[in-house]
Amino acid sequence: MxxxxxxxxxxxxxxxxxxxxxxxxxxxxxxxxxxxxxxxxxxxxxxxxxxxxxxxxxxxxxxxxxxxxxxxxxxxxxxxxxxxxxxxxxxxxxxxxxxxxxxxxxxxxxxxxxxxxxLPVCELLGGSTDTALPMMSSLGAGDPEAMRAQVAAYRARGYRAHSVKIGASEAEGGPALDAERIAASLADRQPGEFFLVDANGGLVVESALRMLGLLPPGLDFALEAPCATWSETASLRRRCSCPIVVDELAALDADVAVAAGGAADGINLKISKAGGLTPGRRHRDLCRASGLTITVQDTVGSSLALAAILHLGATVPTRLLRGVLNCEDMVTRRVAALDTVRTDDGIRPGTAPGLGATVxxxxxxxxxxxxxx
Ligand SMILES: [Mg+2]
Structure with missing residues (x-):
């Protein structure tokens, strides 16, 4: 062939x-x-x-x-x-x-x-866990109450995980605005929901510590990509109690090995950041070996990107998987029909051969x- x-x-x-x-x-x-x-x-x-x-x-x-x-x-x-x-x-x-x-x-x-x-791709990647994968939303940074409403709208559509963007400049409102965004987004949190608070590397250690100090106690979330560099991330991680998930910093095998070696508590595994399903499978296994949690996502994309996310996501041990990004929902154009199965508690790939996509x-x-x- x-x-x-x-x-x-x-x-x-x-x-x-x-x-x-x-x-x-x-x-x-x-x-x-x-x-x-x-x-x-x-x-x-x-x-x-x-x-x-x-x-x-x-x-x-x-x-x-x-x-x-x-x-x-x-x-x-x-x-x-x-x-x-x-x-x-x-x-x-x-x-x-x-x-x-x-x-x-x-x-x-x-x-x-x-x-x-x-065979479906997930079976070639090790086999599906045959469980519904929690769908994760992606919310751009905005007005705190508008973000709270967006979370509610996604929740009503069956999403059980949410990626909440922050990273306000001092002129926009700085750490105080970001703290408000987090508190508002988590205000109606339901049991079993998972929240990532994602700064996309936009904070320095000082602003991250100020923001965390402004939060009300008891909010349950993991902080994703707070800072742009490994050294800042390490410094922050020594001084805060919330788990740190890396995204932009964890692209290549060697980066994920650093994360799995103790530099982070989880990774955001984006397939086009990793280079495809072949390296994505390696990153899954590095995380599994070290007990890191994983969200399977992509930078963005339509139906074929979602299909790849679901087939890899279906092979991540359930105890480590925090969510899969439904990127198809982020855009208005569908490039393929998928044989995915939607249930109240999530989404899973279908059983058609390959990605299960009809382009x-x-x-x-x-x-x-x-x-x-
Ligand atoms: Mg991210």
Whole structure:
């Protein structure tokens, strides 16, 4: 089984909530997805997606994703998509870094692998835990009472985990505003709900300590990406009692090894930050070995990104999994229909082979590039 053709599609994904606000004054209204279609000599196909969160979140941006896929795709022609680690070796030899671009190709290979053997990807990744995965929302930073209402709206739609963004500048209201945002978002917390408070690296240790000192006692949350560097994170972790989850700092294997070695209490495993399901599986196992909690997410994305999240999320031990991001809900355009199963307590991947995705080619339009025959 050999890859004979790779096609790349470019799809705009408008943000469903209007304007998304992150720390540092960053705003986002729309995202650009790179969708990859891999075709093999026996007719098997596989699909993958990579959608950067604009150009100011991590070191990835949509034009860069497409350009890097343009380097990687020709190198994969003739390769066997089922040999996923070897696919990674080829990409290592072709281009340094650019995990975002590698992701679309890696995920497409896993999809093709699953379709070729008639098994869902989660079974190839170790097997599904057969439990409903708690859905996690993603709330941009805003007015505290508006954030409280957003949490309530997600709760009503079955979400049991929430990622609450903070990181107000001093001019915007600083630690006091962030403390209000946290208190308001958690005000109606229900038993069993999980909250991440995510500063996206926007705080320094001093502002983080001030913010934590302003919070009322008894709020149950984990603090995600409070600071931009490992040294600041280590300093804060020595001086605060809340668990620290790393996200932007935990991209590559070596970063996750540092986290698992005692530098954090959990990771936010974003598939396009890791470089796909192949490294994502390694990060899952590093965390498992060290008892770190995991949320499985992606930078953003549509249906194919969600499918990859669910298939990896379904293989994380239940006691360690805190939630899966329903990124499809964050954007207004669906690129595929999924066979996911929704229940009152969460979501799980279906049982169709591969990612379980039926791509809507009308949404994709014509490919922007094709390699192979
Ligand atoms: Mg984060």
């Amino acid at each position: 050999r890859i004979t053709r790779i096609a790349l599609y470019d799809v705009e994904l408008p943000y469903a909530g209007g304007v998304y606000h992150l720390s540092g004054g960053r705003t986002y209204t729309s995202f650009e997805a790179s969708i990859v279609r891999v075709t093999c000599d026996d007719g098997t196909e596989g699909w993958g997606e990579s959608t950067p969160f604009g150009s100011t979140y991590i070191a990835a941006h949509p034009a860069g994703t497409r350009a890097a896929i343009g380097l990687l795709a020709p190198a994969l022609l003739g390769a066997d998509p089922r040999r996923t680690e070897r696919i990674g070796d080829v990409m290592d030899r072709t281009l340094t870094g650019h995990q975002d671009a590698r992701t679309a190709l890696d995920v497409a290979c896993w999809d093709a692998f699953g379709r070729s053997v008639g 809507d080619e009308d949404v994709l339009g014509e490919p922007v590039a094709v390699w192979g025959d």
